[in-house]
Amino acid sequence: MIIEPRVRGFICTTAHPVGCATNVREQIAYVLKQGPVADCPKRVAVLGCSTGYGLASRIVATFAGGADTIGVSLEREPSEKRSASAGWYNNRAFEIEAQKIGRSPLTLEGDAFSDELKATFIERVREKFGQLDLLVYSMAAPVRTDPDTGKTYRSVIKPLGAPVEIKTLDTETGEVFQTTLEPASEEQTAATVAVMGGDDWKRWIDQLADAGVLAPGFRTLNYTYIGSELTWPIYWNGTLGRAKVDLDSKAEAIRGRLGADAARVVALKAVVTQASSAIPVVPLYGTVLFKVMKQLGLHEGCIEQIDRLFRTKLGKGVELDDAQRVRVDDWELSPKCRRKCRGAGHCSPPRRSASWPISASTRASSCACSASASTAWITRRTWIRASCRVRPFGKHRNHSFVARMERSAIRDSPSVAESPGFRCASSGLHVSPRRDLLCALERAPGHAAADIGLE
Template sequence: MIIQPRTRGFICTTAHPLGCAAQVRQQIEYVRARPAVKGPRSALIIGASTGYGLSARIAAAFGAGAATIGVYRPSQGSARRTASAGWYNSAAFEQAAAEAGLISASVTGDAFDAATKAAAIAKIRALVGQVDLVVYSVATARRIDPQTGEARQSVLKPLGAPYTNKTVNFHTGEISTVTIEPGTEAEVADTVAVMGGDDWAAWIDALREAEVLSPDAGTVAYSYIGSAITQAIYRAGTIGAAKDDLERTAQRLDERLSSDGGRAYVAVTKALVTQSSSAIPVVPLYVSVLYKVMKEKGLHEGCIEQSYRLLAERLYADGGTPVDREGRIRLDDLELREDVQAEVTRRWDALTGDNLGALADLEGYRREFFRLFGFEMPGIDYEADVDPEVAIPAAVAAEPPAR
C-alpha cells in the first residue's frame, strides 16, 4: 500500500509505519545522547502510544534502563487500512527495546475498563513483580461510566460567558474569529468524569490492592495552565475544571502513598502540537506563535525534551523533586517566562492573515501535526509501497467487558 495522509478536520485518518518508527528512533537517539537518568527501575505507562505517554516511556527505558509496560488502545492495520499512529509507535518502541535488551511489554485495551487494569496487573506480576513509577497520560473525549454504564463525553468550552478570539485552520492558514458558547453544569460534570482524576485514582488503588505497586513508587499525571490568551478556553473552561479535579486527586493520592515512601504529582507541561491540542479552537494559532518565539530564543522543547527533563531534573533530581506552592511539577517554566509571554502577546495582538508567516510558525505546526502520524519525516519514501500490517509480539490484549 502507498500510504498518504488523509485528514478530516483535526484528525489524520491514516498513519505511516516507517515514518512513525523514524520519529520513535529520533526520540530514542535524543535520550541516548543525554546523561543517564537515576530513575525508575520499572514503569507502567497508561496511555503509552503517543505524546507525553510515549516520550515518558522512551525516557524511562532508554534514559534509566527501566523495564516498561505500556497500556494503550488496540488499533491494528489490515491489508486495506492503516493502524493508528500509536500502534506503529508502540511496535517501533518494542522492537528498539528488544534490540537494546530492555524488558518491555504492552497491554492493549480501554484504560478505563477493569479488564485492562487486571491484564496490566497480571503482566506486571509476571514480568517485574512491582512497578515503582506510574505515568498516567490518558487523553480521550469519551468514557463509559463504571457505575451507570452510560457514555460520558468531555467538551472544550468556556464557563460563564461566550468566548471569542482568533483561530486558524492550520491546513489552509486561514485566520478567522471563533465564538464558543459556555458549557453547562452537566457538560462540566461529564468533562470532569472523563478527564479528571477518577480513573487515575482507580489505577493506583487497583495496583496497590494487587500489591504490584512498589512502596516507594511515584506516580504522575499531566496538566496544563497556559497563558492569558488560552485561559478562557482551557484552564478557566470545562477542561480546566477537569484539571482542577486531577490536581485534587494528586493531593489525595500523595497522602495515601507518602506513608509508605511514595509520592503523587501533577506535571504542568508546555503547549505542544498533539492530536488533542489541535482540536481546541485558538490553541493551534497560539502554539504557532509560541513555537516561533521560543525557537528564536533557543528555548523550544517537544515531548521528548519535556519528558527527559521530567525524569532527570524533577522526579529524580538530586535533593528531591522541586514543586510550586500547590505541589505541582512545573515544566511550563520556559513557556511562561516573562519575556516569552510578552513577545507572544505582542505578536498575537498584531496577528492578521497578511503577517501570519512573519509572526507565527504555522508551517512548523503543520509539519509537527503530520509527524504525529508518521508523515513528513526526512528519509522516508512516501511513494513506496509499505505493509500496513505490523505486529507487536509483546502486546497482550485485555478482554473487553460485556456491554
C-alpha cells in the same frame, strides 16, 4: 496497498510504519545523546504510551534510565485495506528498539478506562515485574464510560458563565478567524470533569494498591497543561480548568493514601499533539509560541520536555507550585517568553496572502503520516513555503534518496514493514514527517507569524 496521507480536520487518519519507526529512532537517538538518567525507577508503567508525552516517557525510562516498561494504549491494528494507527506502529517500533538493548517491554492495547483491562494489567505486572516503581498517566480522550454505572460521558471544550470571543485557527484551511464560544451547561461541565479529571487516575492507583503491586516508595505522575493567560479564557477558566482542579484534588487523595511524595501532577509546555490541536485558540497560540521560544533558544518538543523532567524534576526537594505540582512549563511561562507572546497580539490584524494558494495537491505534502499525524494544524501555506526549501523532503524531493531511506528503514525494522497490508511506495514517502515539520518551522518560522498578522 500504497499508504497515502488522508486528513480529516486536524487528524491524519493514515500512518506509515516507516515514518513512525524513524520518528521513534530519532527520539531514542536524542535521549542516548544526553547520557544516562541517575536513579531512574526500573519498573515503569505508562498509560497512554503510544504517542506524544507518553511515548517520550517510555523512551526516556528505557534508553536513559535502564527501565523495563509496561505500556497501555488504545490502537487500531493494520488490515489489508487500512493502515494501523500511528500509535500501533510506534509501539511496535519501540519494542524492536528496546529489545535490541536487552530490555523486555510489554504493551497492552485496549480501553484503559475499563476495569477489565486494569485486571489484565495487574496480572501481567505480577508475572513480569512483581511490583511497580513508577506509573505515568498520560491519557487524553473525549469519551469515558464509568465502569461502576455504565454511563458514558463526553467532554466539551467550552468557557464557563458567559460566551467568549477568541481568535482561532481553522486547521483544515489554515485560516485565522474570530469565533464566539457559548458557555457550557452544568451537565456538560460535570461530564468533562468525569472524562478529563482525575477519577480514572485514582481508580488505577487504588486498584493497583489493593492488589499489592505497588513497590515501597512508589510514585505516580499525571501530565497536564495549564498554559498562559492567552489561553485561559477557553482553557483554565473553562470546562478543562474544572477538570484540572479535580485532577489536583485526586493527587492529594493519592498522597493521603500512599505518602507525601507519591503523586504529582506535572505541568508541561504546549506541544503539537492530537489532543492539543482540538482545543480552540491553542493551535494559533502554539504557532506564535513556537516562533518565540525558538527565537529565545527555549523550544522543546515532547522528547526534550520529558528528558528534562526525568533528569531534573523527579528527585527529592524539587520545587513545587502552590498546588503541589511539578512545573516543566517554566520556560514557556518565563517572563520574557510571555511578554513577547503578549506583544505579538498587538500587531497588525490577521490577514491571508493571495500568493500562498491552497490546492488539493498540497494535502499530501503538508500533512504528516506518522506518529506526528496531528501536526496537520500547522497552516498549509507555512508548510508549502518552508518545506520547499528542505531537501530531500520538500517540493523538489530527491527521489533516489527517499527510496534509499525507505529500504534502510524496512531493513532495520522488518517486523514493522511486513505488517498486513503494507507496501512501501518508492519515491512517494516522507520518511520522517516529524523532522520534516521541525525543519520547515526552523527554516521559515516567519511565514506562520506573517500569515496570522504578527509581523
